[in-house]
Amino acid sequence: MSSQPKQEWPLWEIFIRSKQGLDHKHVGSLHAADAQMAIENARDVYTRRMEGISIWAVESKYIHASNPSDAESLYDPANDKAYRHPTFYTLPDEVKHM
Amino acid sequence: MEKGLTDIFRDKIQKEIRIEPKDWMPEKYRQTLIRQISQHAHSEIVGMLPEGNWITRAPTLRRKAILIAKVQDEAGHGLYLYSAAETLGITRDEMYDQLHSGKAKYSSIFNYPTLTWADIGAIGWLVDGAAIMNQVPLCRSSFGPYARAMVRVCKEESFHQRQGFEILLTLGKGSPEQRRMAQDALNRWWWPSIMMFGPKDDESPNTIQSMQWKIKRFTNDELRQKFIDVCAEQVKLLGLVIPDKDLTWNEATGHYDFGPINWDEFWQVIKGNGPCNKERLETRKKAWEEGAWVREAASAYAEKIERKKALLVY
Numbered sequence: 001m002s003s004q005p006k007q008e009w010p011l012w013e014i015f016i017r018s019k020q021g022l023d024h025k026h027v028g029s030l031h032a033a034d035a036q037m038a039i040e041n042a043r044d045v046y047t048r049r050m051e052g053i054s055i056w057a058v059e060s061k062y063i064h065a066s067n068p069s070d071a072e073s074l075y076d077p078a079n080d081k082a083y084r085h086p087t088f089y090t091l092p093d094e095v096k097h098m
Numbered sequence: 099m100e101k102g103l104t105d106i107f108r109d110k111i112q113k114e115i116r117i118e119p120k121d122w123m124p125e126k127y128r129q130t131l132i133r134q135i136s137q138h139a140h141s142e143i144v145g146m147l148p149e150g151n152w153i154t155r156a157p158t159l160r161r162k163a164i165l166i167a168k169v170q171d172e173a174g175h176g177l178y179l180y181s182a183a184e185t186l187g188i189t190r191d192e193m194y195d196q197l198h199s200g201k202a203k204y205s206s207i208f209n210y211p212t213l214t215w216a217d218i219g220a221i222g223w224l225v226d227g228a229a230i231m232n233q234v235p236l237c238r239s240s241f242g243p244y245a246r247a248m249v250r251v252c253k254e255e256s257f258h259q260r261q262g263f264e265i266l267l268t269l270g271k272g273s274p275e276q277r278r279m280a281q282d283a284l285n286r287w288w289w290p291s292i293m294m295f296g297p298k299d300d301e302s303p304n305t306i307q308s309m310q311w312k313i314k315r316f317t318n319d320e321l322r323q324k325f326i327d328v329c330a331e332q333v334k335l336l337g338l339v340i341p342d343k344d345l346t347w348n349e350a351t352g353h354y355d356f357g358p359i360n361w362d363e364f365w366q367v368i369k370g371n372g373p374c375n376k377e378r379l380e381t382r383k384k385a386w387e388e389g390a391w392v393r394e395a396a397s398a399y400a401e402k403i404e405r406k407k408a409l410l411v412y
């Protein structure tokens with residue numbers, strides 16, 4: 001079914017929310033036979049010191065990534081639009097709370 | 099593209115921009131990293147064995163809990179590092195295969211036996227200490243996944259060294275036998291720890307290239323000297339003596355001078371003739387082979403659940 005050699009468990013990417021109110025952040029990967037084992041292993045591998053309160057496991061083969069060699073053309077449209085940032089605008093010092 | 103791939107790569111290295119797995123990289127850079135990261139991973143995994151030897155015989159419950167936590171950390175370090183190596187295109191099974199066939203090396207320090215409880219103290223203080231000295235600069239390694247793994251590892255290592263020092267400190271304040279035991283452990287672990295930094299710079303042909311690629315930040319001899327300087331001071335608090343009669347403070351260099359290293363022993367252990375090489379490898383292979391049915395059963399179970407789910411949907 002997958003291109004992996006039969007005996008090797010699939011690879012999972014692990015994302016951890018370190019605190020209520022924060023985003024899940026990628027912390028690394030691990031091998032596991034299924035999602036439940038991926039989460040249990042992630043608990044042991046990535047949260048031995050209370051680094052997290054919530055774990056996402058995504059099988060690596062489902063991650064689609066942008067191509068680094070496309071970086072220039074992909075991000076170029078944002079490059080010359082300094083007017084999207086508040087610092088672009090010079091206002092008199094008298095303006096408060098803006 | 100106006101610039102060649104090699105130039106872009108070199109440019110990034112120059113500007114301290116991390117290289118990520120999907121970026122173009124010279125084949126030799128990739129191979130060097132695969133070798134270094136997988137060897138590092140193997141060292142963490144094999145490194146569990148000498149300490150695991152004392153878990154059941156730790157002198158108190160507190161010491162036992164600490165040692166289990168430390169050994170579990172080392173398993174974690176191995177896993178972070180294997181994952182980092184896998185981003186370079188080698189599979190986990192290939193790496194295990196290289197370890198089990200004897201093709202891949204691991205740190206030769208783990209081919210020494212742990213004869214007494216004091217060895218657990220000496221390993222924490224010296225072996226983890228030397229590892230930290232090596233690993234802190236690797237947090238700035240040019241390859242992103244390796245550097246990130248090292249940040250995590252370094253955070254966890256610090257308790258390893260402290261618990262080891264504490265063991266020696268306790269023994270040093272104990273009975274004459276306990277003090278003797280601590281000194282004996284130091285006598286046996288000191289030189290192998292010094293050798294952990296690898297061969298002398300002029301016998302380490304890969305160092306220059308690795309420094310240019312910013313995989314390595316300091317040479318073997320630089321790190322070794324740093325480590326000796328630190329230990330020469332710390333040992334005073336233990337009331338123990340480092341087994342090197344040439345160890346003396348050198349006002350002119352601002353470093354400790356030290357005696358000759360037995361490089362013959364170093365190369366012998368690397369070649370497989372250390373006291374425990376065979377035993378370590380056998381233990382690893384046995385664990386891997388005897389765990390095969392567990393891996394297969396878990397895969398079979400996962401497949402069964404998948405099939406059941408598919409049946410429910412249609």
Ligand SMILES: [Fe+2]
Nearest residue numbers: 142171172175
């Ligand atoms: Fe470690």
Ligand SMILES: [Fe+2]
Nearest residue numbers: 142175229233
């Ligand atoms: Fe390590």
Ligand SMILES: [Fe+2]
Nearest residue numbers: 172226255258
């Ligand atoms: Fe450690």
